[in-house]
Amino acid sequence: MDLSRISVVVRMRSARQAIDLGFVMACAWWKPLFLSWLIPSALLYFLLTVLFHHQSWVAIWGVWWFKPLLDRAPIYIAGQALFDVKTSPLQCVKALPQLYKSDCLPWLTWRRLSPSRSYDLPVTVLEKLKGKARQSRLRQLHRENANAAICLTMVCIHLEWLLTLGAVGLALLMIPEEINVASQAWFVPQEGPMLWVQSLLSYFAMAFVAPFYTMAGFALYLSRRIDLEGWDIEIRFRHLAAKQARKPAAGLAAACLICFFAGPSFFDPPVWAAEISAQNKGPKSGSASSRAPEYERVKKQILEILAGDDFHKPVMTQGWRLKKRDAENPNGAALPEWFIRFVEFLEQNNAGPNRIAAWFGRGARVLEFLMWSGLAFLTLYLLLRYREGLEAFARNAAAKKQQGHPPNRLFAPDVRPESLPEDVPTQVRRLWQRGAARPALSLLYRATLSKLMHIGDFVFHEGHTEGECLAIVKQSGEAALCDYTMRLTLLWQALAYGHHAPQSEAVEALLTQWEALFQHGQ
Amino acid sequence: MSEEETHMTFEAARQCLLQLKKRLNAELLGQEAVVDQVLIALLSNGHVLIEGVPGLGKTLLVRTLAECFQGAFKRIQFTPDLMPADITGHVLYDMKAAQFRMRKGPVFTNLLLADEINRSPAKTQAALLEVMQEKQVTLEGRAAAIPSPFMVLATQNPIEQEGTYPLPEAELDRFLMKIFMDYPNHADEVALTQKITTGHADDLEAFSHNGAIISAAQISALQGLAADIAVDAQVFDYAVRLVRATRDSAAIQRGAGPRACIGLIRCARAQALLHGSDFVLPDDVKNMALPVMRHRIALSPEMEIDGLNADQVLGPLFSAVEAPRA
Incomplete structure (x- = not known):
């Protein structure tokens, strides 16, 4: 087996890819494959038809039963074609007896209904293994692709039926509607020529499917062997050997590798199969024991070559990586490398303490400038970003401050204590005597509110009317204060809004009471 | 109309109003603020929209107010099928007299109770626009004056929203005040319950009918006094x-x-x-x-x-x- 002449791409394939490869091979070598199956089966079909011409089912059943033998010729042809070896019809005819004879009985009896027939047949046809060697080989093969092979058999069985029924259906479609045909009798004939027609259609369906079926199983087998025996690796080594042929040492190694891998033949069982076979057969075989010294020698040479300079070329790589500090500084007390370099830099530049201070000073000034700039920028950004919230906060703070401290102005007049005269009653009397009733009473009312806010701790807002201020004072429960405030408020409201000038006695009474309430209270 | 009725002194007006308040508060217990506001609207020659849950005495307030002065009182129950002509009136042809005759609607009164005004659609509500603002009704191109004083007291239920039509802004703006009528306090509710249920089989019997204490002319005089x-x-x-x-x-x-x-x-x-x-x-x-x-x-x-x-x-x-x- 010369792998360099293999006609398919040698690589690892999945089961589906392998089946696909089988169909491609069937198409590529269709004629020899089809004829190698058709001619023997046709002879058999004809013979059985002649012998059992009253029973049409015998012929088709006989062909179906002999399928394990009929499938061998296509596999044989494909095995040759795979390595670009053309098989002539004469060669094929000559090989047929040997092919059919090998393991004939088991395949026609207990193995006849094997669902993985297409996958297992190459072991019989190409490797010619029998008995326990074959079983061990199948165990090895069936670890992969066995399910795919079973599925392939199921699909092909249905395909044969579909083709048969499809052909019957097609024939029915060709019959004009005017002709009454019992379609059921066509599909399930009971008697007459339709039985033979259906038998013949079934035979051709089997003949049509057989190349695809056998090639798909063969491709699965091929894929499994590539996987097990590393054919793809061997081909790579061959290419490597061709390249290294000029170098004696490498050439020798390549030659050794080729010998190591290319020992077994495609048509021979692989090494491990041979070993198993040797164990089973005893000293008769002895191929493994004869090859052992050779393997030892090859192995030794391989190891020597692998230990040589060709496989130990030093390569220099550069890059950053962390130092192993513990390994470099076992004591752990050494100064860090950067500090040593920094000190060395200072020494080289003749930097004294003053120069160092000046250098640090310049850096600090730059840093200070950057920090102040950053702070200013941040402040400006925050002011702009949260300006609405800050305005609301300022308003609330002002309102709270207003609540906490009496307002300076209420109802227009200034109610701050310092804005009022020291002797309010005297000033009010003076204004009253001058005829300025409104200013006089306004001053008295303003002074009263001021006293209430600053001494009595009453809280008045700008929105409070005189009546509401009076209500607040009434809530305190101080009778004298309430009475005085009420009388003053009524007088003031009558003057301010009703333009009713109060009596002098009433004003004098209020002034007298004001002195009693506020001046003496101070 | 006597001179005394058309020109009322301030003190007389004050006394008259005190009597009016006393009478109303005696009938409508626990609603002093509402009574005050209704009287304010009356003195201001305006209309009021009273909003409150059923059973607070809205109709009773209007009925009592109407009884307090010698004026006419009409009530319109606003329903979805009420038409504008049902409010303002209409002109019809009198076959006997062989001429058109005006049939005045309920708006021709002194006090008009528009009960549940928001149960009628906007076109019916709009029939009140002219009469509330102009104190007149135009029928067949002729304006008919409304007797003075004229006051519309409309009520609406704040709870029910289904099957109601919100009053348009123009209509709302014509109401001088919107008064919220709340539940009376505990003591007033006890007195109210006792008054109505003791010795009276019908609720209406419980309310006194003491006759008018003020005339329509006096109301107009009070309105004039308030304006001064x-x-x-x-x-x-x-x-x-x-x-x-x-x-x-x-x-x-x-x-x-x-x-x-x-x-x-x-x-x-x-x-x-x-x-x-x-x-x-x-x-x-x-x-x-x-x-x-x-x-x-x-x-x-x-x-x-x-x-x-x-x-x-x-x-x-x-x-x-x-x-x-x-």
Whole structure:
């Protein structure tokens, strides 16, 4: 087996890819494959038809039963074609007896209904293994692709039926509607020529499917062997050997590798199969024991070559990586490398303490400038970003401050204590005597509110009317204060809004009471 | 109409109003504020929209008020199928007299109770627009005057929303005040229950029918007297600032119009008269601000979503308006 002449791409394939490869091979070598199956089966079909011409089912059943033998010729042809070896019809005819004879009985009896027939047949046809060697080989093969092979058999069985029924259906479609045909009798004939027609259609369906079926199983087998025996690796080594042929040492190694891998033949069982076979057969075989010294020698040479300079070329790589500090500084007390370099830099530049201070000073000034700039920028950004919230906060703070401290102005007049005269009653009397009733009473009312806010701790807002201020004072429960405030408020409201000038006695009474309430209270 | 009726002294007016208040409060227990506001609207020659749950005595208030003076009282129960002609009246052809004859509607009265006004569609509600503002009804191109005094007291239920038609802004603006009628307190409710259920099989029998204590002419005289109540310039300014504050607030989508200023001063004058004062205080204006303006504004969607009503928005707003500076 010369792998360099293999006609398919040698690589690892999945089961589906392998089946696909089988169909491609069937198409590529269709004629020899089809004829190698058709001619023997046709002879058999004809013979059985002649012998059992009253029973049409015998012929088709006989062909179906002999399928394990009929499938061998296509596999044989494909095995040759795979390595670009053309098989002539004469060669094929000559090989047929040997092919059919090998393991004939088991395949026609207990193995006849094997669902993985297409996958297992190459072991019989190409490797010619029998008995326990074959079983061990199948165990090895069936670890992969066995399910795919079973599925392939199921699909092909249905395909044969579909083709048969499809052909019957097609024939029915060709019959004009005017002709009454019992379609059921066509599909399930009971008697007459339709039985033979259906038998013949079934035979051709089997003949049509057989190349695809056998090639798909063969491709699965091929894929499994590539996987097990590393054919793809061997081909790579061959290419490597061709390249290294000029170098004696490498050439020798390549030659050794080729010998190591290319020992077994495609048509021979692989090494491990041979070993198993040797164990089973005893000293008769002895191929493994004869090859052992050779393997030892090859192995030794391989190891020597692998230990040589060709496989130990030093390569220099550069890059950053962390130092192993513990390994470099076992004591752990050494100064860090950067500090040593920094000190060395200072020494080289003749930097004294003053120069160092000046250098640090310049850096600090730059840093200070950057920090102040950053702070200013941040402040400006925050002011702009949260300006609405800050305005609301300022308003609330002002309102709270207003609540906490009496307002300076209420109802227009200034109610701050310092804005009022020291002797309010005297000033009010003076204004009253001058005829300025409104200013006089306004001053008295303003002074009263001021006293209430600053001494009595009453809280008045700008929105409070005189009546509401009076209500607040009434809530305190101080009778004298309430009475005085009420009388003053009524007088003031009558003057301010009703333009009713109060009596002098009433004003004098209020002034007298004001002195009693506020001046003496101070 | 006697001279005494058309020209009433301030003291006589005060006494008359006191009697009126006493009579109304005797019949309608626990609703002093509502009685005051209805009287203020009457003195201001305005109309009121009363909002309250059923059974608080809205109809009783209007009926008693009508009985208090020698005037006519009509009631319209607003229903979805009520037509404008059912309110204003219509002109029909009299076959016997061979001429057109005007059939006056219930609006031709002194006191009109428009019960559950929001149960009628907008076209029926609009029939009141002319009569409320112009005090006249135009039928077949001829304007018919309404007797004076004329006052519309409309009621609506704040709970039911299904099958009701909200009053349009133009209609709302014609009401001088919107009055909220709340439940009476415990003591008043006990007295009310005792009064109605003791010795009377029918609820209406429990209310006294003591006859009129004031004439329609006296009402007009009181209205004239209220219009003469002195108002200082600062109070005018304060009233306008209160109204304008509703237009500057972000919480209010549509503020009150100039009619609110007019109504506010009229109500403040009436309240001063009701309190026996011959001048208006800023307190009178501030007290009347809510009932005069609560139905004339539209809250912003944010406030609506937050579930705030007009009073909750207007209260803080009015508190922030600076009181008059003497």
